[in-house]
Amino acid sequence: MHIRHILPLILLTAGAAQAADLTITVNGLTNAEGKVLLAAYDSADTFLKRPVGISMADAQAGSVKAVISNLKAGDYAISLYQDKNANKKLDSNLVGMPTEPYGFSRDAAGSFGPPSFEQARISVPDSGAEITVTLR
Amino acid sequence: MQRRDFLLKSLASGLAACLPASALAGTDTYQAYRAGLARHPRLAMLAGTQNEMLAGEASISGSWPQDLAGVFYRNGPARLERGGERYEHWFDGDGMVHAWRMANGRVSHLGRMVRTHKYREEAAADQLLYPGFGTAIARRPVGNNDSVNAANTSALPHAGKLYAMWEGGSATELDPQTLATRGLKTWRNDLTALPFSAHPKVEPDGTLWNIGAVPGVNKLVLWHIRPDGNLARVQLLNVADLALVHDFVVTERHIVLLLPPFSLNRAPGISYLAMHQWQGQRAMRVLVIDKADLTLKYTLEMPARMVFHFGNAFDDGDSIRLDATLYQDDQVLQEMAAAMRGVVWDKGVPSVTSQLTLDLRRGQVREERLLDASEFPRVADAVVGRRHRALFTLIEDKQHGMGMGGVARIDLDGGKIDRFAFGPDWVVEEHIPVARPDGRGLWLVGPALDLRRRQTVLNVFDAANLAQGPLAQARLPYAAPLCFHGNFLST
Ligand SMILES: [Fe+2]
Numbered sequence: 243m244h245i246r247h248i249l250p251l252i253l254l255t256a257g258a259a260q261a262a263d264l265t266i267t268v269n270g271l272t273n274a275e276g277k278v279l280l281a282a283y284d285s286a287d288t289f290l291k292r293p294v295g296i297s298m299a300d301a302q303a304g305s306v307k308a309v310i311s312n313l314k315a316g317d318y319a320i321s322l323y324q325d326k327n328a329n330k331k332l333d334s335n336l337v338g339m340p341t342e343p344y345g346f347s348r349d350a351a352g353s354f355g356p357p358s359f360e361q362a363r364i365s366v367p368d369s370g371a372e373i374t375v376t377l378r
Numbered sequence: 379m380q381r382r383d384f385l386l387k388s389l390a391s392g393l394a395a396c397l398p399a400s401a402l403a404g405t406d407t408y409q410a411y412r413a414g415l416a417r418h419p420r421l422a423m424l425a426g427t428q429n430e431m432l433a434g435e436a437s438i439s440g441s442w443p444q445d446l447a448g449v450f451y452r453n454g455p456a457r458l459e460r461g462g463e464r465y466e467h468w469f470d471g472d473g474m475v476h477a478w479r480m481a482n483g484r485v486s487h488l489g490r491m492v493r494t495h496k497y498r499e500e501a502a503a504d505q506l507l508y509p510g511f512g513t514a515i516a517r518r519p520v521g522n523n524d525s526v527n528a529a530n531t532s533a534l535p536h537a538g539k540l541y542a543m544w545e546g547g548s549a550t551e552l553d554p555q556t557l558a559t560r561g562l563k564t565w566r567n568d569l570t571a572l573p574f575s576a577h578p579k580v581e582p583d584g585t586l587w588n589i590g591a592v593p594g595v596n597k598l599v600l601w602h603i604r605p606d607g608n609l610a611r612v613q614l615l616n617v618a619d620l621a622l623v624h625d626f627v628v629t630e631r632h633i634v635l636l637l638p639p640f641s642l643n644r645a646p647g648i649s650y651l652a653m654h655q656w657q658g659q660r661a662m663r664v665l666v667i668d669k670a671d672l673t674l675k676y677t678l679e680m681p682a683r684m685v686f687h688f689g690n691a692f693d694d695g696d697s698i699r700l701d702a703t704l705y706q707d708d709q710v711l712q713e714m715a716a717a718m719r720g721v722v723w724d725k726g727v728p729s730v731t732s733q734l735t736l737d738l739r740r741g742q743v744r745e746e747r748l749l750d751a752s753e754f755p756r757v758a759d760a761v762v763g764r765r766h767r768a769l770f771t772l773i774e775d776k777q778h779g780m781g782m783g784g785v786a787r788i789d790l791d792g793g794k795i796d797r798f799a800f801g802p803d804w805v806v807e808e809h810i811p812v813a814r815p816d817g818r819g820l821w822l823v824g825p826a827l828d829l830r831r832r833q834t835v836l837n838v839f840d841a842a843n844l845a846q847g848p849l850a851q852a853r854l855p856y857a858a859p860l861c862f863h864g865n866f867l868s869t
Contacts, residue, residue, distance in 0.1 A: 270519075333567075336614060337592045337599070338392035339522045341570040349519055353646040353653075354594035355394040378519030 261312040262370040266297075268322060269305045270343065270377035275326040276301050282310045282318045286359035289319055301326070319362035320347035324377060343377035351378075394594040396522050397509075397546055397650055407719040408464040414720015419829055420781050423805040424717055426458035426471055427859045432489035436836065440850030442483045443838060445815050449554070450478040450823060450836070451533035452808075452864030453542055457491065458718070461505040467512025467651060467715050472497045473530030474859055475542050475557050478825075478836055478852075481869070485836055485852035489859070490557035492529040492542045492550055512651040512715055523547035524562060524571040531576030532863035536586055537607025539563075543576035543863075545591075545624060554867075565601075565609040572599055572612075576863065577625040577687075581763050587633060587669075591623040593642055598623070600633065600672050613672035617665070621654055627691035627700050628763045632675070633667040634691055634700055634736070638684045638708070651715070656708040658682045664736060664743060666698065678736055680743040684708045689731070689755035692765045698736040701769055701790075703729050703753050704745075713780075722780050731755055731771050733790065748788050749795060751776055754808040758820055759866075767791055770811055770822060770841070773799070781805040785822060787844055798844045803830045805860065811841050812866045821849075823866065827857060834858040 268278050278301055281293035288294075299308040301324055310320075323332045323344035333342045347364045350357035364373055415421045455471025458464060465471055476489040491497060496508050499518065507518040508526045520526055529542040529550040541549040541563060548571055551560040564570050573590025580586050584605025591598055596618055602611040621640035626633060639660035643653045661679035668675045684705040691700035710727040731752045735744040752771040768787055775783020783806055784799035800806055809824025820841035825834050834857050837848040 332392075334392045335395075335522075335570045335572050336568050336612070337395040337572065337595055337597050339395040339571055339592075340392050341522060343521055345519065351516070351519065351646075352393060353644045354396070354642070376519055378521040378525065 262315055262366050262368055264310045264313055264366050265372040266308050267305055267374045269374060271301055271303055274302045276324060276328045278306055278322060278324050280308050280310060280322040282313060282320050284316060284318055289359040313366050315366060315368045317363050317365055319359045322375060345375040345377045347373055347375060349376055395592050407466055408459060408462055410719040411464055418722045420779055420805060421720060422829055423781050423827055423860050427456050430491050432858060434487055434854050436485040436852035436854050438850055438852050442850040444483045446821060447481045448866055448868040450864055450866050451535055452476040452861040453531060453533040454859055454861030455530040456859035460500055463506050465510050465513045466718055468718055470510025470513045471530055472528050473542050475533050475552055476858060477557055487854050488557060493559040494527050494529050496526055512649050514649040522571045534578060534865050535867040539607060545576050546573050547571055549574050569612060574601060579628045579762055582760050587628050589626050591620055593620045596620045615674060624686045625688050627688040629691045629693045629698055630763050631669055631693050632698060633669055634698060635665045636685050637663040639682050658707055676738050678741055678743050684710060687755055689769045690757040690766045696739045699733060701731060701733045701755055703731045703755055705729050717780055726780060729753055749786060752786060756810045758811040758813060760813060772806055773797055778802040785809045785844055796844045798847055800826055804828060807861055808863055810866060832857045
């Protein structure tokens with residue numbers, strides 16, 4: 243792609259203006275297998291169903307950083323997992339119990355189920371935000 | 379990459395299948411136990427150990443049978459404290475697997491901690507990090523059931539392998555010789571972290587049956603493992619209002635479970651035990667499953683009871699007969715929690731080992747009480763799922779307070795009881811029948827803690843004459859942590 247095609251794109255992105263970046267530090271990786279996939283949701287209704295922003299990062303032992311870009315300022319809940327075998331889904335066993343590492347914003351946990359959107363809710367202002375999530 | 383790649387829809391139902399991750403709870407149980415120990419010497423049975431390994435030669439009194447040869451593998455919660463904190467429940471501790479080796483009239487002991495994920499993380503941090511059955515701790519996130527697997531309930535040799543068993547997750551494979559931890563046993567990829575309970579039943583031909591309860595999604599896992607150790611079948615059964623299920627029995631044709639009536643309070647931040655709310659006005663359900671196709675054939679009802687352990691079961695025409703140790707309600711769970719913080723209840727919780735007759739045609743359950751104040755029922759390996767004549771149990775020492783005080787044999791034809799009580803200075807652990815190689819009956823083998831000398835002693839009885847006391851005792855120079863269950867591998 244020629245540079246003169248890129249420039250308008252950058253301008254366009256900048257023009258989307260108030261769009262914020264959410265930087266997520268993911269801790270607790272025990273190995274470098276596969277990728278970490280992340281998703282942002284903006285309401286309880288769409289939580290774990292329809293993300294409004296996504297990102298990914300190559301796994302490495304320890305921690306990795308990923309950015310979900312172009313979020314409108316507002317409240318979000320983040321879910322993420324380490325797709326160790328790169329099959330692009332969170333593997334689970336016969337009863338649906340996850341068998342790959344995963345996590346939620348605020349390290350939220352439910353009781354016999356996922357946390358609610360409310361439990362995992364974070365605020366992302368215009369200036370963007372940084373959070374840390376530990377894989378479980 | 380497409381957006382749908384990131385969807386975690388399955389997670390919503392999947393996490394419901396996991397044990398809950400509990401919130402942080404402070405604890406003064408550590409100090410309370412020490413204060414209680416000064417008043418109740420029998421509480422030494424719940425001291426546990428800080429050691430990674432225990433090993434020693436036993437000194438023999440009496441004459442240890444020359445032809446009693448093999449390894450008696452056992453398991454129990456051994457690491458009950460860390461960093462000045464103590465678990466709220468005996469079921470929470472990390473498992474230590476024990477191997478009592480015997481041959482040529484000599485006995486040795488090896489005990490080794492199972493190095494589970496949980497144990498390794500907590501050892502590295504020198505702090506309790508994960509929730510237990512009865513303790514709400516959440517210093518580290520819980521991914522699935524195996525994140526909190528304590529591998530602390532039984533040890534089973536099967537098809538050349540050795541497993542440390544837990545109720546809520548995978549079995550852990552160990553080196554049968556050194557007891558070094560090899561890792562979680564995964565029978566198939568999609569069976570990762572699926573509960574494989576601590577009370578599998580092994581038929582005389584080596585066929586292994588097991589259950590696993592997944593209360594969050596009301597599913598019961600049925601496991602069928604071949605004598606060669608390979609997976610034959612696994613089946614899910616939907617069971618409404620499923621809560622903790624500890625044990626079950628098999629006959630030649632059936633799998634039978636009793637479901638004590640609990641409802642689950644899913645409030646966040648409380649322990650798994652605290653979620654269990656006794657529903658004494660409801661019936662105890664009896665599930666009868668056909669081994670041939672692993673489907674539910676009958677659901678019977680009987681009055682509410684708490685139950686952990688079964689002896690054995692067999693088909694008897696249109697009926698099934700089984701023995702189980704029953705409690706009026708769930709108080710026994712609180713009694714064990716009280717003991718962990720140094721409190722001994724004046725009146726212990728009464729138990730009774732009964733034979734139940736399930737009349738499948740009429741849908742009725744009849745109870746015949748066999749022996750009050752007993753627990754840990756066991757039968758010989760050769761009669762699992764077949765008609766048995768003798769049932770072995772421990773008996774309580776009502777006079778001297780908590781913990782078991784003796785052994786008993788119940789003759790099911792006629793009801794005669796043969797028993798031996800060790801006396802006030804002993805806490806007796808599960809004893810199991812072992813077949814004599816000459817085919818002339820059984821021995822009964824099991825440990826007891828000598829409170830006065832703080833040493834563990836392995837006993838061998840002539841199973842036909844318990845009242846005469848042990849034929850021989852193998853005494854260790856130390857106290858081994860109290861176990862729940864074990865199994866004997868003859869060599
Ligand atoms: Fe048990």
